[in-house]
Amino acid sequence: MNKKSVLIIEDDTITAFTITEQLKALKYNVINVFPTAEAALDYFQNEYYSDKFPDIILMDIHLAGKLSGIEAAKEISKKIDTIIIFLTNATDTKILESAIETHPYGYLIKPVNCEQLKVAILIALNQKRLENKLQEKQKALEKEIKAHRKTSNALTESERRFRQVVEQQTDMICRFNTDGIITFVNPSFCNTFEKKPVDIIGQSITIRASQESKTNIDHYLNAFSFLHPESTTEHKIISENGNIRWYQWHDQAIFDLNGKITEFQSIGRDISDRKNAEHLMCVQRDLAIILSSTIDLNEALDRMLNAIFRLGSYDAGGIYFVQQETGGIELIYHKGLSDDFVSEVKFFKKNERQVKIIQTGNPIYVHVQKDSPLPERYKNEGLKSLAVIPILYENKVIASLNLGSHTHSVVPESQIQTIEAIASQIGGVINRTFSNMALKESRENFQMLFDTIEDFIIITQPEGQIIDINPAVLKSLKYTQNDMAQMNYYDILPKNMHDIIRKKFQEAKSGKTLTIRTELIASKGNTIPVETKITKGRWNGADAIYHILRNFTEQLKSEKAIIAAKEAAESANAAKNEFISNMSHEFRTPMQAILHCSKSGIKNIDSLSKEKIYDYFKHIKDAGNRLMPLLNDLLDLSRLESGKHIYRFKTMSIEPVIDIAISELQQMFQNKNIQPIVQMKNDQLKACFDQDKIVQVLQNLLSNAINFSSKKNNVYIHVENLPENEDKPDIKISVIDQGIGIPKDELEVIFDKFVQSSLTRSSSGGIAMGLSICKRIIHDHGGLIWAENNNPKGSVFQFILRGSRKQIKKHTTGG
Structure with missing residues (x-):
């Protein structure tokens, strides 16, 4: 078997190299790699390479140069019949729709791994083989038609009479070949899909079916044989406007003289009303059972959205809670929406349009593409329709169910009624679960505070018997839980405090909150100073006294530290004063000597002997020598401490x-x-x-x-x-x-x-x-x-x- 040849058009060198190596590993022959569309088109215009055109082209959508990969694909498709698979890291809908127009054989999202590449190429080759096979069959069929044209004229009159009978049928009738291609439809079939025969014939029989139904139909038709020539089944069909209808089909295989199936004839009737009624009843029944037992809010909301999505029209949605304090609404649960979209609609203030709509209490249904006042974010999210359904409890709006569809512009009236019934069911559940969650959160917060607070918490009976204590008490007093359970509050108080605390207990019973300083006796006999707040409360349904005690050992240390700091400051101030005194003395004495000698010398200049003048100058020099070291020290210290030295x-x-x-x-x-x-x-x-x-x-x-x-x-x-x-x-x-x-x-x-x-x-x-x-x-x-x-x-x-x-x-x- 010859190797299939591959041409790569990719401007990213690393990606091109990676894909080349992957293709070699998969035994494909890479004939060339081009970074731009222009270079690739030059290659195809060169007649020298006409016998070396590739079986497969891997084309990047976004290329360097003037032409994009999509434009290049259109030009190449005009020149040669080959397989084109796009490479892209974009998911923009407009770009993908533009790419579809070139009829590519597939898309690969970058970065591409070897397994994805292998599967994509195999699927494309198989699709190409089937297309070639279909073309061959079409040519053979055309040849056969020419051979039988003469005999077909004889059947024309008979067929005309048959068509009169078929066209007057109210049931849908169609025929399709073994490849699932429709070859005949009656007017009832056309009316159902609101199309002309020319628009239906040649289409796949599964073109309007859901993905699940497509798979079921293929499996269903494969089961036909000469021994099993007919059957009846039911499946969904999606109409042009997105509505889902249920049909019952009676199918019969048509055989040639050799017993081989050549065609199928199918007669269908609409059973949507019956199926929808059955489905809606099941959804409501199942949801009611679930909501009656669940206590988890997220689970309840998830089940509700899943139930609505099962109806088939809506595939995205969220639940807003009305904030009683601010009047705004906050999105607390969602499914089927992008992160960017959710970030934009997470919260709306009281005076915004979305909140005003909800507060009316009336549901609204919107066609996104026709409703121009809607913000662009809804269209960017790809939503075709919206629904806003206020959720009430005791005639008060407490939440809103907001739904969106990426596929349906119009939602059947029967589904709307069911969705509104579901929304009415969830109101009580939201109120109940929210209340339970608030109570649970409150208990958990109290327990967390009780377990983690560094202050001591001791709960006693009004007579002083200890009921409960928090871990901080055990950690500091070094008692065990069992020890404390057997003790009275007075057991851990100094005896001189017993009468005082008894009086405080009596005052606390009347509802007062009291504060007192005392000490607690630890298991080893040491005491811990505490400041205690005493107040009346309830514990496990009975009257109790709460003791909130704060260890102020550190406070005492702080007070001592403040005193020490004060003493240090006073000492530093004394040192400063002493320095100023010493400095004044050290500077004053030599300066007085300098001034005295200078003054005496000036006053007696005419009568002084040389010896006396020398003596005065010597005193001035000695005084200067005493001052210089002092000045040098001051300057040195200043320069060193400034960091400038x-x-x-x-x-x-x-x-x-x-x-x-x-x-x-x-x-x-x-x-x-x-x-x-x-x-x-x-x-x-x-x-x-x-x-x-x-x-x-x-x-x-x-x-x-x-x-x-x-x-x-x-x-x-x-x-x-x-x-x-x-x-x-x-x-x-x-x-x-x-x-x-x-x-x-x-x-x-x-x-x-x-x-x-x-x-x-x-x-x-x-x-x-x-x-x-x-x-x-x-x-x-x-x-x-x-x-x-x-x-x-x-x-x-x-x-x-x-x-x-x-x-x-x-x-x-x-x-």
């Missing part, structure tokens, strides 16, 4: 930096006869830092160590690697003195701005910013700084420097 990080050895700091403080060391001792395991200890700033940190720490150490003591500078990062390890630097030390509760706060140790406050002078500056610099280096007391005396100030820029970034930004 630019650090110059560089990986280097720490040893020369320590040497610089010691060298610049050498005079201070000598004045107190203190020896600086550097302890390093090797001279290659490196870190990444700004040299000037780390010199500043070391000088601050060393000057403090000198100031608060006795004469002839040692100050140690200890440096070591930290093992956590072996590649570029961090280093820890410790400055150890043998001075007066730091009180334990001040080890952390001494790094705060303007805070001095209580042991040094009276003797150190200054404005207490040095350690705060050190903390800021080390923080900006991604490091840590802290203080400890040295054993047996003195203090240890330690800080960590990071081994690399990466580590600095990690510890300063979290990255």
